[in-house]
Amino acid sequence: MWYLNVLLNTLCDAMLWPFQGESPWPAMIAVSLVTGLIFIGVFLAFSDQRALKRKKGRMFARALELLLFRHEMLVSVTAFPRIATANGSYLKELLKPVALALVPSVLLLVQLACWYEYRPFSIGDTVLVDVELTSDAEVMSRDITLKTSDALVVETEALRIPSLSQHSWRLQARADGNAWVDVTVDDTTVRKEVIVDQGMQKISVSRVGASLWEQMLHPCEPPLTDDALIAKISVHYPHRDLELAGYSIPWIIAFLILTMIFGLIFGRMMKVSF
Template sequence: MDLINAALNTVFGLVFLPFRNASPVWPMLVISVVTGVAMLVIFKATSDQNAIKRAKNLVKGHFLAIRLYKDDIGLMVDTMKNIIVSNLLYMKQSLRPMLFLLVPVGIILIQLGVRYEFRPLKVGEAVVVSLRVEDAAVELADVRLDLPEGLELNIPPVRVEQLREINWRLKATQSGVFNLAFKHGDHVVDKRLQVVDALAPVTAQVAKHDIGVTIMNPAESSLGEASFASLVSISYPVRDFELWGFSLHWLVAFFVISLIAAFGFKGMLGVEV
């Protein structure tokens, strides 16, 4: 998985490269539009366009029946039933292309997620870093964190034995990409912490065995078999995404922009959706 993540990181790193000094809005716009159009093409290639048209026509036809038979309650009920059934038929036609789109869209969303869900720390901000240890042989008291220059401990670490977890509250005093080295005896577990004022991939969690965490946090490799820790988390601040003065979740922005782009291009590409 780490290899795939590394390859995808390289590709998306290149995609984001032209926007390194731009507002986060621009890469979102470009990627959403390109994704919208690309997905449209895939949708056309993998769906039964005639069946979709027929299913849509059925929905529209039954819709017109509401106006036509508005005085007949019995027919109205029939029509509602027909609308639901034909809507299901219509949605059924989207299942196949959905399967084809699942992986590429998932990858895009994950790569956007690592950049837009959280933001790196700013100088002067504090953050909680958590380390979880599942191995009972490891004494939490023996685990320590070496801080590089630019980071300082805000308050002493808190060890929660019941959760097998240690929490550090750190404050950034300089900008940069810092390496947090968690040590237990000779064993070292590394985790990056970003203190930059730019759109950068942020890894909120790295895990030892949790494939879900590895997939959703592709910017850093997983902890490796020799790691004494099972999970390291950094509670980065959530990114406020603003699109022309409107604050909204990045996913909503992606959804709306890609839909608008697809809607704009569907006629030109002759796609029935």
């Protein structure tokens, strides 16, 4: 899974890197435009356009039949099964291209979440770091230390939570840049990046183990090895919302709306039937 993540990271970073700045909107518009174009291309390549047009026309004809003969009880009652059959046939025709686009769409959303779900820390922000040990590691007796780069300063000793197999520290951001924390358990040291910046940056919230599901959800950093005794290292970043005309908009809503708009525009230009 890590090699797939490396490929996806490279592609997504190359697309978004030119748009790094204080405003997230240029990158959002660009990636939505590209996504809309790719989706239309996939839909056109893997759908039977003639069958779609025919079945959509049949579906509308059944609905029109119900509208025109709404005063005829027998026609109205018998029209419902025909409408349901026409709808089912139309949706079945849509299933193949939509299913083919589903998996890459999920992977793309995970990549975009690394850029848009959270924002980097600002100078002076409080940074909370959680280290979750594996189930066979003794939380209270295990020798565990945390060191940081110069951009961060440790403010508290480790808070040990045995019920969660977790150690927590409170830090403070002191300077911009790609900072890091080194967590040492016994003789094994693991590094976790921490981003302090004012612009658009890719954020890795957690560095996780080799679980396929965990790696898919947290693709930015290499997975932890089994001999590290560390199951996960998490940093609590502040959430990001997109600002538009004084309103806060969740990034995923903005992405879906823009992608649908661009998809409809490209679909109309390429005469694609949905």
